Amino acid sequence: MIEAVNLTKRFDTIVAADHINATIREGSVFGLIGTNGSGKSTFLRMAAGVLKPDEGTIKIDGAEVFENEEAKKRFFYISDDQHFFSNGTPKDMMIYYKIAYPQFDVDRFHNLLRNFELDERRKINTFSKGMKKQVAIICGVCANTDYLFCDETFDGLDPVMRQAVKSIFANDMEQRNMTPIIASHNLRELEDICDHVGLLHKGGILLSRDLDEMKMNIHKVQCVLAPGMAPEDLVALEILKVEQRGKLCTLTVRGDLNKIEHVMQMAEPVFYETIPLSLEEIFISETEVVGYDIKKLIF
């Protein structure tokens, strides 16, 4: 488990991470969402032991990360602009990583390179941006670490590759309980892979929730209420948002699905149906509650 407590980092007068508290459990995919400059990369760089926090701590299973070889052996960090040796080939990188990460799976590295149709003897500086990302991800996965820190890793991957990478992640999570921590400014990119999402804004964490929990706890109800009835009359529901087009109301409601359906049945509307919310919609609703217009933040 990775635990950040009051994690703070300042660059001169800029507070890049402002007392972040977060817990990342093993075996789940943690998504870090935020706009540019929200502190995602800073958080990951502190988690990776690159930066030393000015305040607070970040620990992996109770061990401080900074300058701690044992703790650092448990993760692999893929930065948003990963460094490769000048004139280095994927094979050169593999050799170096094998020294640093004794568990590095060389056979799998070869296989994955083959599957991704990447030449392990070709200089990486002749690769496209997407291909470089693929090399970085393959190195990261083959390092066989418990955690994989990905900073904007999916940015630049085509949809097919993105799916391929996601399936590799899913496979590793299943087989060896790997925990990817993925930072991205694109919520839609993480929707189908994250179990837990942390929303960063201006260096602080705005929200940190389990996706399933959020999905189970927030619903959209489309309904045409009985004549003379208004959404405000449904007092038993915790309505977060109301949209009305003619007689058709769309309600965003927090609470248990059975309870919501029960309340709706009791209200005897002309018509109603409950539909699942996209991650984007959940976030919009949740952040609006705390006073933010998330559309301005991340879309």
Add this chain to the structure above:
Amino acid sequence: MTSKNLYFKLMKEDLKSRLWAMAILGLVFFFVFPVAVTMRAGMLRDTEHYAENLRRFTGEVSQWLSFSNGLVIFMMITAAIICGMSSFSYLNSQRKVDFYHSLPIRREKLYVVHFMGGILIVAVPYGIMLLVGMLIGIANGIKPAGICQTALIGYGLNLVYFVLLYALVIVAVMLTGNRIVAFLGFVVFSFILPGIVMLIGSYFTGFFETCMSEQLEVLAKWSVHLSPVLEYISRTGDYARVMPTVAAIIQALLLAVLGVILYHKRPSEAAGKAMAFEVIKPVIRIVIVMVSALFLGLFFWSLQREMPWAVFGICCGGVISHCVIEIIYHFDFKKLFFGKWQLVGCLAVSTLILCFFRYDWLGYDRYLPQENQIRSATVNIPGWNEWVSYGQYVKNPNGTFQWKGEDSRTYVLREMKDVDVAVVRQIAADKIAAPEYVLEDGEYWPSTKIQICYTLNSGRKVYRCYRISRNQLEAGLLPLYTSEAYKKGIYPVLSLTAGQVAEIRYREYEPEIRLRNLSEAEISELLTVYQQDLKNLTVEQMKQEVPAGLIRFVTPTEREALAWAEQNGMANQSRVSFYPVYRSFEQTCRLLEKYGIEPGDDFSMYPIESYTVVDYEAGEQYWAEHEDYPQYIITDPAEVQQLNQVVAASGMGYYNPLQEMENLNVTIRFMKDGETVEEQVIVPKQQMPEFLKQRLAENRE
């Protein structure tokens, strides 16, 4: 996986990524050693002079492969900069820092790996090419033992200094986040301390009349040790001394440790910034701004000698350096005056320092210790004993001899003992009371420098230097020159004992004569007599006479060195350890006559045709009627005989600092080996024959 393996593997990967550097150095060393030695071997094709050429070839190759090769030293300095920069260049890039610092490898391990990698990049190609060069030399006839030792010592010493400079570059890299700033940092670290020392010395000598300029030279020599680069360059060829090498090794180790500490503390986010540590910024800025301000202040002062210009220089130096530093710190031209209050503070302090020196607020020039505060005092008058040789011959390991000279100030101030403190103090007190130098009537001499060293009761030595007129000096010197302690301090011959003298030589115009077959007792007698005559020499005698000849009391080492010089055709180059023999040194002259030498008769033994006197002091009346200096040709045997009694070879004047400016330079014409020869001789004013005085007087009125 053991740590040893980890280091080895990481180093291997590091070297793989820096093969370019090793290849370039390998190529350069290939030309410097194997190619250069092979080219020199070409001289051996001349089989007629093979033995001589082989000796020359051996000497040249040994020199080339040794610690004396300036090209290798230049290469080592360059290589240290390149390797130091490249070893930790990743610290200047955030992308690379993210990569290296996220790996499960402690910074200390990364440091060791990259540090050692940088050394190997130089040590391996240097070692291999040196070995090849050596083998080529051996294959061409050089004896292996000698050349191996020379080359190995050179290799070791060059690597020691390489590591020292390399570690310094790394410290600069650790303190900065940008390659260019790191290089500038290296330059600053290499030269700032000698620069500061020299600047302080220049302020002392520039503003204080009584500060010895020689101390600046001493300071300059000493300040070399504060810069690894200068120390390295200054040590070229000096492979015998162990202490400087040990000091260099210790410094290199300390810098290497400092480097690892800085790396441990260095924030990763420093990549790309000018400075890695905020706390260092003001320190470096203040030092550089103040040094620049004071330097330009002194520069403008030396140009105009006016305070407003000196202050202008301080402002220019301070503002310009401050702005440049701020631009570098922020990479932003608009931040020129960031930290302007520090600039104001630096300018104020610099101006204050200038005032301290300009107005002598500390009373440096007025310093005169109380007599009861002085344990002893010594005096040196450089212009008066510049003819005295201070130093000794030393034998080099290769069998050659070298004169290791010592400046008169060092020798005299060290050796002079028991001089009358009151007399010395009075000279200083007179000068402090009347600090301005005024040429006195009839004085043509430039002002004379007098150096004083007080040893205070506390043991502290205080040096002062005064410029005084000749008359002031003579007045002060009269009691001093009669003191045996003073003379013993300035004439090393007075400390010689008979046991230290192997032979005695004498010369005037003719080549040096050895006084052969002198017994120990005779040597002792002549030495004692000469010492007594020299001790009795007075200022008045020196003013009246010019030495008739020169005597040299040769020590065993000197005799060996002179023999070596004669064998190598350099006998005439030896002009050390000569002392003047005046005609008034009666006892000495008497003994010399006993051994067949008559002082002052070198010209008398030749048939003298004439003496030609040109009078440069002719009066206005003469010039109204003539267009050239009056010239008198003296051929009358009686007059010639009179002149013979007083003339001295022209070179003798050098050995008497008090000789009158009015002494006449006369041309003597005589027959030598069937040819007519002309030489310049001196006729002392005080001993001028009456007939010549009268003749000169005719045209001077």
